[in-house]
Amino acid sequence: EPEVTQTPSHQVTQMGQEVILRCVPISNHLYFYWYRQILGQKVEFLVSFYNNEISEKSEIFDDQFSVERPDGSNFTLKIRSTKLEDSAMYFCASRGGDTVYSNQPQHFGDGTRLSIL
């Protein structure tokens, strides 16, 4: 069964440093998402991406965050200057379907645990 893959599985970074989290969505999916989950809390939406541009972003996704699809397979989340409160599990997800209104479920990667020191 095709799956979403994420690297690295664990990233430890000093506060103030830049970090890039990588994702390879399922190959025929066109809609991509980043979510985060702070330990003990609910999964929160960060950003959605379609047709090489951001479709929607949450209030969490401020100017420190950016996303990119640099080639035909990777989808990256960059945090420019990390803060302690960025420590969380970051999940990438992708979805199939022909339109933005499709009810196809999202499939999640196994996440990157980001620890900011």
Add this chain to the structure above:
Amino acid sequence: RKEVEQDPGPFNVPEGATVAFNCTYSNSASQSFFWYRQDCRKEPKLLMSVYSSGNEDGRFTAQLNRASQYISLLIRDSKLSDSATYLCVVNEDTGRRALTFGSGTRLQVQP
């Protein structure tokens, strides 16, 4: 504020028991509904979509009541491997199709 609410549990049940989880959502325009399960420190995994007419997948039955904005999940004949956190997830009709997650209900099935 748009929310999805669940009883956090934990629900401690013996093997073979039937257990039901409920969830309410606040946005009446929500369009799609799902149950995901999440094991400790792992990713959410789709358990099943929830359809208006209700649907069943083996031991799992999901129901949707749009009038009451209420979703349920019934697990019959619980197995030890069903121990996990069950996430009620809603796709709001905002055009962005991002998912809104409940905090999850923890299930512990005991031998």
